[in-house]
Amino acid sequence: MMYKAKPERYADMKYISCGKSGLKLPAVSLGLWHTYGEATPYATARELTLRSFDAGITHFDIANNYGPPPGSAETTFGKILKDDLMPYRDELIIASKAGYRMWDGPYGDMGSRKYIIASADQSLKRCGLEYFDIFYHHRPDSQTPIEETIDALKHLVDRGKALYAGISNYNAEQTKAALEAAKAVGLKILIHQVNYSMFNRGAEADLFRVLDEYGVGAIAYSPLAQGQLSDKYFNGIPVNSRAGGVSHFLNPDAVTPEKVEKAKKLNVIAGRRGQTLSQMALAWVMRNNCVASVLAGASNFGQMDENAGFIQNLEFDAGELAEIEAILL
Numbered sequence: 001m002m003y004k005a006k007p008e009r010y011a012d013m014k015y016i017s018c019g020k021s022g023l024k025l026p027a028v029s030l031g032l033w034h035t036y037g038e039a040t041p042y043a044t045a046r047e048l049t050l051r052s053f054d055a056g057i058t059h060f061d062i063a064n065n066y067g068p069p070p071g072s073a074e075t076t077f078g079k080i081l082k083d084d085l086m087p088y089r090d091e092l093i094i095a096s097k098a099g100y101r102m103w104d105g106p107y108g109d110m111g112s113r114k115y116i117i118a119s120a121d122q123s124l125k126r127c128g129l130e131y132f133d134i135f136y137h138h139r140p141d142s143q144t145p146i147e148e149t150i151d152a153l154k155h156l157v158d159r160g161k162a163l164y165a166g167i168s169n170y171n172a173e174q175t176k177a178a179l180e181a182a183k184a185v186g187l188k189i190l191i192h193q194v195n196y197s198m199f200n201r202g203a204e205a206d207l208f209r210v211l212d213e214y215g216v217g218a219i220a221y222s223p224l225a226q227g228q229l230s231d232k233y234f235n236g237i238p239v240n241s242r243a244g245g246v247s248h249f250l251n252p253d254a255v256t257p258e259k260v261e262k263a264k265k266l267n268v269i270a271g272r273r274g275q276t277l278s279q280m281a282l283a284w285v286m287r288n289n290c291v292a293s294v295l296a297g298a299s300n301f302g303q304m305d306e307n308a309g310f311i312q313n314l315e316f317d318a319g320e321l322a323e324i325e326a327i328l329l
C-alpha cells in the first residue's frame with residue numbers, strides 16, 4: 001500500500017540543535033546497524049522505518065558495512081526510500097560512514113582519501129541518493145595523517161555529496177587533532193558519534209569537554225548498551241535477543257549477573273519516575289549538554305515506540321542522580 005506520512009508526525013518529538021549549528025536532530029534517532037540486513041524480512045525494516053518517521057524520528061544512521069552482509073543495510077534503506085520515503089527527502093537526515101573494512105585490499109578500509117571517497121560513492125549508489133546529510137569517518141586511523149582524512153571529508157562536502165561532516169570513535173586527543181585540522185582547511189565538523197550509556201561512560205572523562213569547547217554536537221550510540229539497559233535480560237537470555245544469537249556483537253557472556261543486578265536496581269528508580277528502564281537510560285544520556293540525540297536501535301517498532309517515550313520525562317533531581325551514580329559505581 002502506498003505510504004503517506006502522518007500529518008501530525010512532528011507533534012510529539014523534541015528537536016535539539018547539534019552543537020553550535022543550525023541543524024536540529026530529533027531527541028531519538030534510529031540506527032540501522034541491525035534489522036536491515038538480509039536476514040530480516042523487508043517488511044519488518046520498512047515498518048520500523050516508516051512508523052519511526054511517523055513518530056517524528058527524522059534521522060536515520062547507516063554505515064557502509066552494516067548488514068550482514070556489508071552494504072545490505074544501505075540497499076534495504078535505499079529500497080525503502082525509493083518505495084516510500086523519497087517524497088519526504090527534505091524532511092530526512094540520512095547519515096552514512098566509512099572507516100571499517102568494506103572490500104579487499106589496502107583501499108577498502110581505514111582513513112585514506114582513496115577509501116573514503118570511493119566508499120561514499122558506493123554508499124550513495126546503494127541508497128539511491130545524490131547526497132548524505134552527514135558523512136562520518138567511522139574510526140580513527142593512526143596510519144593515515146589526519147589532514148588526509150579531513151581532506152577527504154572536505155572533498156565530499158565541497159562536491160555536495162555530504163552536507164555535513166562527522167567523526168566517530170575518536171578519543172578526546174584524536175578529536176582535538178581532527179577539529180584543528182578541519183579548522184585549518186575551513187571544514188566544520190558538525191558531530192561526533194560516540195559510544196555512551198550508563199554502562200559505558202568513557203566520554204565523560206575528556207571527550208565531552210572537547211566537544212563543548214569546539215561547539216561540536218554529540219550523538220550517543222548504543223545508549224541502551226545493546227539492550228542491556230532494558231528489562232529483557234532480567235530472567236535469562238531470550239533466544240530472540242541480541243545476546244541470544246541474533247548478532248555476534250553482543251556475546252551472552254557480556255550480560256553478566258552484576259550488570260543484570262544493576263539494571264534491576266535502576267529499573268526500580270525508573271518505575272518511580274513513571275518510565276521504563278530503557279526510557280530512563282535514554283533520558284540519562286541526554287542530561288549532557290553536548291548530546292543532541294540518542295542513537296538507538298530496535299528490532300521492531302514496538303521497542304522504538306517505547307524508547308521514543310523517554311522525552312516525556314527528561315529531568316532528574318539531585319537525589320535520583322546520586323542514587324543512579326551509587327548503582328553504576
Ligand SMILES: NC(=O)c1ccc[n+]([C@@H]2O[C@H](COP(=O)([O-])OP(=O)(O)OC[C@H]3O[C@@H](n4cnc5c(N)ncnc54)[C@H](OP(=O)(O)O)[C@@H]3O)[C@@H](O)[C@H]2O)c1
Nearest residue numbers: 031032033221222223224225226227230241242296297303
Ligand atoms: N559509530 C559506531 O562505531 C557505532 C557502533 C555501534 C552502533 N552505532 C549506531 O548506533 C545505533 C544503535 O546501536 P545499538 O543498536 O547498539 O543501540 P541500543 O539502542 O543500545 O541497542 C538496540 C537493541 O536493544 C534492544 N532494544 C531496544 N529497545 C528495546 C526495548 N525498549 N526493550 C527491550 N530491548 C530493546 C534491541 O535488541 P534485541 O531486541 O535484538 O535484543 C535493539 O536492537 C546503530 O544502529 C548504529 O547506527 C554506531
